[in-house]
Amino acid sequence: MSADDAPREADRSLSILVVDDDPDSADSLALLLEHWNHAVCVAYDGAHALETFRRQRPSIVLVDIGLPDMDGYDVARALKAEEHPATLVALTGFGQDGDRRSSKEAGFDHHFVKPIDLRSLRELLDAAIAKS
Numbered sequence: 001m002s003a004d005d006a007p008r009e010a011d012r013s014l015s016i017l018v019v020d021d022d023p024d025s026a027d028s029l030a031l032l033l034e035h036w037n038h039a040v041c042v043a044y045d046g047a048h049a050l051e052t053f054r055r056q057r058p059s060i061v062l063v064d065i066g067l068p069d070m071d072g073y074d075v076a077r078a079l080k081a082e083e084h085p086a087t088l089v090a091l092t093g094f095g096q097d098g099d100r101r102s103s104k105e106a107g108f109d110h111h112f113v114k115p116i117d118l119r120s121l122r123e124l125l126d127a128a129i130a131k132s
Helices: 022-033 045-055 074-082 097-106 120-132
Strands: 015-019 037-043 060-064 087-092 111-115
Touching: 015 022, 015 045, 022 037, 022 060, 037 045, 045 060, 045 074, 060 074, 074 087, 074 097, 087 097, 087 120, 097 111, 111 120
Parallel strands: 015 037, 015 060, 060 087, 087 111
Antiparallel strands: none
């Protein structure tokens, strides 16, 4: 295990919501984030994501764009309308300029193409910790 894979100090953690309709992807990402000492909740659809967001109030939300009930863009718009601020990160298989523009217009703060680059994710989370 490299230093990049090592868990962070427990007092330097974030509350994170992972939203993905693929349980294997969502649960694997959640396990990694928990290994990095973050508190993680998982939702497998948009409606559950909104409910979990309101209950848990995470600081970071990682959202798959291709969800079955409401797409990730709709989830982002709904989350941005909430009073609780959170950093929204789009997770998608699409990375063209138009895709990135669509995610920004929906309210996403960041756009990651799957498979997610773990070093970039780690840097994003570390920057969020530094700001808090």
